[in-house]
Amino acid sequence: MGTRQTAIRRGTNLPRMGDFNESVVLDAIRRVPGGLSRVELAESTGLSAQTVSNICRRLLDHGLALETGKKSFGSGKPRTLLRVNAEARFAVGVHLDPAVITYVVLDLLGNVVAHLRVPTPPVADPEQTLSGLSESIRQLIEESGVPADRLLGLGIAAPGPVDVAAGLVVDPPELEGWGRVPLRDYLAEETGLPVVMDKDVIAAAIAERWAGAAAHSGNFLFFYLGTGSGMGLVVEDTVLRGVSGNAGEVGGLGAACTTRGMVDEAIHLGVLSHDFTPIGPRDAERSLAELCRLAAEGNATAGDIIDRQAVRVGRGVCAAATLVDAELIVFGGPIWPHVADRFLRIVPALVEKSPFVKSLHPTRVTSTEVGDDVGAVGAACLVLDRTLSAQPQSLLLA
Structure with a gap:
């Protein structure tokens, strides 16, 4: 059906687990836009056919799922497919x-x-x-x-x-x-x-896990580029938050790994005039947009500033990808559209050549599929x- 088995949680047939199993089934249906049959749901979730049948009945009764026609599987009787009712909640x-x-x-x-x-x-x-x-x-x-x-x-x-x-x-x-x-x-x-x-x-x-580039991956990292920078880490379909809920800070990459850092460097090197000195976060983004425009027009120094940032970030995500054994690296955030072209020319090659990233599996680098409003x-x-x-x-x- 185009899904990856590792992206679907396994359920349990033990008693008093109804809420968990209901979520397992709903999540499995959600990940396949064309819908899944009850037989496929039992196979993918590990739940018994009777448990799946009962859960599907409850999902239909609550309006969370809809029956969406039938599909033939070999010579057997066509099976009814279920999909999520997007407008239910x-x-x-x-x-x-x-x-x-x-x-x-x-x-x-x-x-x-x-x-x-x-x-x-x-x-x-x-x-x-x-x-x-x-x-x-x-x-x-x-x-x-x-x-x-x-x-x-x-x-x-x-x-x-x-x-x-x-x-x-x-x-x-x-x-x-x-x-x-x-x-x-x-x-x-x-x-x-x-x-x-x-x-x-x-x-x-x-967001990427629910509706974006990582919808079929349970092991990935998301690098956020906004006013500041940070990483979201997902391992075995679980988001890592840390003891205080603040996992993902990337201060170790240095002050230059921010929008303001790139703009300050550009002003110091004379690429941007002092008129572009940011007073606040909105000014910093406008100044960065100007820096990226100059780079796109062929200003070598402007391009070097962005490329150095890409190398710093690339080294950081290589280390993080190794730490959590990620198969996917996703970039996004408000600043990402400005720097995406240059970053994607540099970071994937760093990941591929990194001695830290395991060669047991490929590690893909991609852009957010959610967009600027991630x-x-x-x-x-x-x-x-x-x-x-x-x-x-x-x-x-x-």
């Missing part, structure tokens, strides 16, 4: 980036059904930003036309560091004046929605993932 996602705030509404298959983008207020007091967030969320939901009873919740992707357990954004470097801001609880109270919050790079990795899409996918995906921790019995 929706999730809202918000990416709080220091330069721009992006809002989306997703359906169950990760399709964007509503979108909004607003510049981040350049203020030290976060109250204005919080107020604007809640108002924009209400506006987006209203304009989307999604019924309130079909909204699963709201996901927030925030710049690190974050305190996921407490729902706090903690002194983000590029958000001046923010200390310990209770972002999750504020938006839960203002919107009335269940809210989940995570670091933006982790959310982006989940952070916001990932935020909504946090909701879909926690609500509908098979979570191993749900197997812990009281």
Whole structure:
């Protein structure tokens, strides 16, 4: 059917595991747009035919799945195929980036059904930003036309560091004046929605896993290029968060491994005039866009600055890919479209020649399939993932 066996979780036929197994089946159906038969579901999930039949009946009754015609398999009786009902549920996602705030509404298959983008207020007091967030969320939901009873919740992707357990954004470097801001609880109270919050790079990795380049990979890393940089790591279909939920920081690559670092180098070398000195994160992105334009027009020094960045990042992802034995490296984020062409001429070759990356399997390098809004899409996918995906921790019995 075009799917990879390793991308589907194995279920269990033990009692009291209904929620987990339901998620296993729904996830298996979701990964095959054309639909799967009950026989195929039993084979791919390891569940008994009776368990699959019961789960499919519940999914159909709840409107989460639809029967979508029949397909012949050899000489036997045609089998009824099931697919996910994309419009059965929706999730809202918000990416709080220091330069721009992006809002989306997703359906169950990760399709964007509503979108909004607003510049981040350049203020030290976060109250204005919080107020604007809640108002924009209400506006987006209203304009989307999604019924309130079909909204699963709201996901927030925030710049690190974050305190996921407490729902706090903690002194983000590029958000001046923010200390310990209770972002999750504020938006839960203002919107009335269940809210989940995570670091933006982790959310982006989940977006690729749900609806992007890593939909059929359970072992990959996502390198995020935005105001700052970071890595989301997925091993055996599990996102690695670390003890505080802040895994993926790449400070070891140096201060130059940021948008501001490249712009500062360009100004120092005289490629950009001092007029391009960034005052804030939005200015840094505009200055980088100018640097990339000059490189595309043949300015050798501008090209060298971007290429050196690609080499630094490439060495970092080589080490990380070896550490987690990844089969796929995905790049994305707001800055990625500006540098993608030059990065993709350099990084794959570094990965292929690296003495660190294991030769037992190929390690593919690719661009995000989610697009520039991967952070916001990932935020909504946090909701879909926690609500509908098979979570191993749900197997812990009281």
